[in-house]
Amino acid sequence: MINLAKYNFHWREGFSYGYDVKRGLFEELVRYADVRPVVGVVGLRRTGKTVLLKQLIDYLVENGVKRERILYFSFDEVGASLEEVISEYQARLGVELAKAGNGGKLYIFLDEVQKLEGWQEQLKYYYDSFPDLKFFISGSSSLFLKQKAEESLAGRIFLFHLPVLSFREFLVLKGEGELAEKPEFFKELVKEQVLLYVRRQFPELVTADEGFIHLYVDSIVNKAVYEDLPKIFPIEYEDLLKRILYIVASNPGMITDYEAFANDLGISRVTLTKYISYLERGFLLQKCYNFSRNLLTSEKKTKRLYLTSPSLVVDLWEEPEFGRVVENLVVSSSGAKFFWRSGKDEVDCILVRDGEILPIECKYRSSIRKRDLKGLLKFLTAFELSHGYVISEDIESEEIIEGKKISIIPLWRWLLNF
Structure with missing residues (x-):
């Protein structure tokens, strides 16, 4: 009964x-x-x-x-x-x-x-x-x-x-909803909250102590890779799922050659492909493809791997490069499926919304030079687009460069408006 x-x-x-x-x-x-x-x-x-x-x-x-x-x-x-x-x-x-x-x-x-x-x-x-x-x-x-x-x-x-918390949801749950409604009055406070948000994208972590965060996130990962996924898929190498997550966390956005990656792990390419698919379906990994106007062709090209939340990145890797964490945040929070790379030129994030192509470059720093925008400008020219976006630390401006409109947006504003 x-x-x-x-x-x-x-x-x-x-x-x-x-x-x-x-x-x-x-x-x-x-x-x-x-x-x-x-x-x-x-x-x-x-x-x-x-x-x-x-x-x-x-x-x-x-x-x-x-x-x-x-x-x-x-x-x-x-x-x-x-x-x-x-x-x-x-x-x-x-x-x-x-x-x-x-x-x-x-x-x-x-x-x-x-x-x-x-x-x-x-x-x-x-x-x-x-x-x-x-x-x-x-x-x-x-x-x-x-x-x-x-x-x-x-x-x-x-x-x-139901994804992890958005930045706005994080502020509301924390009792700081006023910051989201009137960010212009509290810019410095909002910027500080972004740094906290990166590690606290789960509801129970919003006000958690630093020491609790690692244990909490580790339990999420372990439950998924050692209990949930093995109940559905034939997991032959029980530690391999977590090894893949650690590698991606150490270098979010890594360009992935499956053949070389599989060799490094000592497994076949087929096995690696399956395990990455399992992690995607478990909402732990997010895959991006090299952009092409023919989106089906894109899936056959080079891939990049990210974790679905920067909270996982920061927890799994003790000292990640913060610029890469921000890139992961922009990609995961937007649900991006594409990046772009041609030779040495690249753009971190390509969104396709209602047929509109939005290229976004992540430059989390306090100064941005024209040479930092080389890949973005190349992409705009190659695809005959007029408008590109740059995510910065605290710069906010609009410029016309080589006939292209470049909107530079602070990370906090982008997170609140997305």
Whole structure:
């Protein structure tokens, strides 16, 4: 028998989970609270998926949904089938599922669903059989949801990614939201907060002591590489995943020749390709491709590897070069998929937004010379573009150089406005 009351404090009259500060994704999920498809939230461990689900439960209660018509269950610790969970819930309600819709929808929240063997087929059965059930699910990795959901839940699920904290979210959680709203009045304070933010992109690290950060981030990495990923993929070399992460952390944005990289690690190129794919699907690694207007061609070219959060970079490597950390921050926070390199000329980050190409060069310093912009200018000329961007430490200006508009933006402003 499953103790559902252990997971459903909201059944108590007057109870609220009380997580007042909302992530940006919350408002988007609210829009899908009553549509038919399953709502799935994926992301790295400890980004706040469970809190987000409980905030949605509070929202439903506040908007008139009866408390007992909302079920929350986590598969993180308890080994149970979905049938057992729902049967126990049905017994508690004292009504058959087929008749339960007479009182409106039943909202079912399933946390860490990837730990339920065959969850996708079980969920598909209830989704298809009982249209008055509305499911919200979460998982710690895209691989647990996307691969299997696409196979069994095609057309039945909307997936959303919950990333690490944005800079604005970090300030709000820290109680410094005024800095984000009026940065012009607090420039020096905002710059100081950026330096703290780099190591504290997880909600529980926002106000953490320095000594706690390493232990916390290390636990996230170890859980992912030694527990989560091996449950899904055949991991032959158990330490290889972490070795790859350490190498990328020591040199974020490294140009990656898979053949040479594999030789250095003493493995085959095929094995390296698979392990990098596992780390990508676990939200630990981000891959960028050398840009081409033919985006399919880009994927066949040179690649760069970054960690999905500079908090991981700083933790895994004791003394990273801060300019490279900033580059990782710009790439990971923007979700960039491209860089550009031609001979000795390169641009750190190429964004493609609604057909518009935005080249961004990271120069985290207090002075920028024209020769620092050589690669950016070459890119603008090669692709017949008129506007490029430079991320600086504290310079803010716009210049016309060789007929091209160059906007130089301080890192703090770029983070707040992105």
